[in-house]
Amino acid sequence: VLSLLVAGTVHAQTAPMTPDIPAKFTAPADPDADYIKRVEMIPMRDGVKLYTVIVIPKGVTNAPIMLTRTPYNAAKRAERNKSPHINAMLGEGDDAFIQDGYIRVFQDVRGKYGSEGDYVMTRPLRGPLNNTKVDHATDAYDTIEWLVKHVKESNGRVGMVGSSYEGFTVLMALADPHPALKAAVPMSPMVDGWRGDDWFHNGAFRTSNFGYIMGQNAARGSGSSIDTGVYDDYVGYLRPGSSADFAKKYGTDQLPFARKIMEHPAYDSYWQEQALDKILGARPLKVPTMYVVGRWDQEDIYGAYATYAATEPKDAQNDKNFLVVGPWRHSGVNYNGSTLGPLHFTGDTAAEFRRDYMVPFFNQYLKEGAPKANTPPVLSYETGTNTWRQLNQWPLVPAAQPIYLEAGGKLAFDKPAAKDSFDEYISDPNKPVPFVPRPIRASDRNVWGPWLALDQRSFSDRTDVVSYVTEPLKAPVHIAGQPMVNLFASTSGTDADWVVKLIDVYPDEMPNQPEMGGYQLGIAMDILRGRYRNSLEHPSAIPANKVEKYRFALPNADHVFLPGHRIMVQVQSSWFPVYDRNPQTYVPNIFYAKPADYVKATQRIYHAPGAESAIELPVVK
Numbered sequence: 332v333l334s335l336l337v338a339g340t341v342h343a344q345t346a347p348m349t350p351d352i353p354a355k356f357t358a359p360a361d362p363d364a365d366y367i368k369r370v371e372m373i374p375m376r377d378g379v380k381l382y383t384v385i386v387i388p389k390g391v392t393n394a395p396i397m398l399t400r401t402p403y404n405a406a407k408r409a410e411r412n413k414s415p416h417i418n419a420m421l422g423e424g425d426d427a428f429i430q431d432g433y434i435r436v437f438q439d440v441r442g443k444y445g446s447e448g449d450y451v452m453t454r455p456l457r458g459p460l461n462n463t464k465v466d467h468a469t470d471a472y473d474t475i476e477w478l479v480k481h482v483k484e485s486n487g488r489v490g491m492v493g494s495s496y497e498g499f500t501v502l503m504a505l506a507d508p509h510p511a512l513k514a515a516v517p518m519s520p521m522v523d524g525w526r527g528d529d530w531f532h533n534g535a536f537r538t539s540n541f542g543y544i545m546g547q548n549a550a551r552g553s554g555s556s557i558d559t560g561v562y563d564d565y566v567g568y569l570r571p572g573s574s575a576d577f578a579k580k581y582g583t584d585q586l587p588f589a590r591k592i593m594e595h596p597a598y599d600s601y602w603q604e605q606a607l608d609k610i611l612g613a614r615p616l617k618v619p620t621m622y623v624v625g626r627w628d629q630e631d632i633y634g635a636y637a638t639y640a641a642t643e644p645k646d647a648q649n650d651k652n653f654l655v656v657g658p659w660r661h662s663g664v665n666y667n668g669s670t671l672g673p674l675h676f677t678g679d680t681a682a683e684f685r686r687d688y689m690v691p692f693f694n695q696y697l698k699e700g701a702p703k704a705n706t707p708p709v710l711s712y713e714t715g716t717n718t719w720r721q722l723n724q725w726p727l728v729p730a731a732q733p734i735y736l737e738a739g740g741k742l743a744f745d746k747p748a749a750k751d752s753f754d755e756y757i758s759d760p761n762k763p764v765p766f767v768p769r770p771i772r773a774s775d776r777n778v779w780g781p782w783l784a785l786d787q788r789s790f791s792d793r794t795d796v797v798s799y800v801t802e803p804l805k806a807p808v809h810i811a812g813q814p815m816v817n818l819f820a821s822t823s824g825t826d827a828d829w830v831v832k833l834i835d836v837y838p839d840e841m842p843n844q845p846e847m848g849g850y851q852l853g854i855a856m857d858i859l860r861g862r863y864r865n866s867l868e869h870p871s872a873i874p875a876n877k878v879e880k881y882r883f884a885l886p887n888a889d890h891v892f893l894p895g896h897r898i899m900v901q902v903q904s905s906w907f908p909v910y911d912r913n914p915q916t917y918v919p920n921i922f923y924a925k926p927a928d929y930v931k932a933t934q935r936i937y938h939a940p941g942a943e944s945a946i947e948l949p950v951v952k
């Protein structure tokens with residue numbers, strides 16, 4: 332009887348056979364929580380409503396709003412942990428916003444998770460590719476319009492931030508910005524999916540996208556994964572044959588976006604018309620924007636630089652366009668930036684950037700009376716010396732200083748003298764060069780995240796990789812810009828891929844970090860699909876056994892090769908399975924190559940008068 336009496340109230344007993352799973356359970360809101368979370372369905376101009384989570388620190392008034400528009404589940408983006416504490420509940424990258432009392436908003440893009448409407452992957456702007464009345468520019472506009480009218484704790488000023496796809500939605504909002512959008516920080520934005528962001532690099536397809544597309548598009552919520560039943564992705568991707576065969580085997584070809592990709596292997600109008608750098612470069616620059624990217628960004632290493640370069644000429648007063656490059660992997664800016672693989676930096680470079688540069692930048696435009704931030708035109712983490720540098724421009728210098736590939740595996744600043752000199756290797760598409768040591772688990776974050784910074788030694792001695800290296804440097808060599816490849820090569824096939832890797836070779840012994848002795852660190856590495864050597868839009872077969880020139884840009888670098896280190900260049904013709912295999916026989920569409928098209932080819936890399944293979948380096952004098 333006593334147990335039924337609580338503070339004088341008599342409770343009915345729960346019968347033993349009462350079902351223990353209630354029809355409905357709702358946890359009470361924690362009265363001690365330091366924030367309020369509201370979920371709203373915000374109406375867009377076409378009547379579609381978008382699921383939006385609004386997190387308001389308790390007690391704030393006149394606070395700025397920080398908006399992220401995501402295809403990755405807004406509810407989860409605002410729930411790192413279930414916690415009454417805002418700093419435990421929001422993501423690591425939100426730390427500085429929390430400290431500064433921002434209202435944080437996450438919204439599902441149309442067609443994903445809680446939002447209504449249809450989903451189109453990286454939905455193009457209204458225009459030739461989008462004949463509807465809506466796009467991410469209108470959705471961002473309508474959302475901001477609603478937020479400033481309905482969030483009474485706000486001061487009516489909005490900023491946008493986000494990385495990768497979320498960086499793409501930031502850029503889309505800039506195409507036709509709402510007047511309340513006062514500042515933007517697109518991080519590693521997806522800008523041009525053919526030239527050098529997610530889907531392709533210079534025409535070579537990135538096979539892991541099939542897994543991404545399954546995860547994003549097989550369902551409105553989280554989709555499905557591709558389970559090959561093979562531990563080593565190298566085998567899992569090789570066995571089915573061409574990429575189209577792979578897509579067919581796992582059902583990916585049922586998804587329209589996979590089909591769109593396979594129907595547009597070249598840089599045709601489908602890709603050109605959605606390249607956001609061109610689109611934004613042709614529009615007025617209205618909103619102060621800080622482009623952010625990681626030095627070793629393994630997914631979107633192209634877009635931030637390209638869009639910064641395309642919009643920079645419009646920044647006449649030098650007060651609207653800014654660039655930040657940190658020593659990070661893709662989206663690493665939102666996590667701990669102390670290390671990348673075995674590389675150690677000068678502390679948590681990402682938290683430092685967020686606290687010392689990003690939030691003061693936003694505050695300047697979003698908070699009344701906030702001081703002008705100390706935002707340099709370009710903030711760059713110079714690798715090698717591991718130093719943040721405030722620069723006036725990017726690139727610092729054009730790629731003007733050739734370093735030549737020479738006989739005997741030498742690399743030197745002097746032109747090669749020998750006649751008709753070349754190195755030869757056999758590229759076998761049935762035994763492609765792996766991009767990380769096997770077994771490959773690309774879905775493992777510790778493999779995928781740092782892979783661009785991983786030791787290239789495992790590949791340098793393969794018989795289908797050629798390496799050229801300088802003597803140990805007597806003085807530092809600083810490069811700051813985009814190295815240009817000038818490769819003179821022939822193939823016995825009629826198509827070929829050329830992978831060129833600019834590498835910093837560490838001294839044999841590194842007493843303070845012994846495992847770095849002899850390390851081969853990728854500084855700028857990329858691929859060109861040979862059929863696009865003369866035109867990205869109109870591919871052409873390579874004449875067999877004829878020396879051709881292949882010219883393409885490597886990713887931007889700001890790196891000091893220190894004395895005692897050596898500069899290395901590696902060349903190979905496959906990089907698998909991060910990139911699909913070139914069959915080495917010219918076929919109309921590589922996605923659909925047949926088993927018989929995959930043939931061995933003899934590749935020759937020339938270092939002879941008139942055919943001086945070189946990398947033009949942006950050397951800072």
Ligand code: PG9
Nearest residue numbers: 494495496497521529630
């Ligand atoms: N890199 C991812 C992505 C962006 C856009 C399209 C497809 C993939 C991302 O991290 O969001």
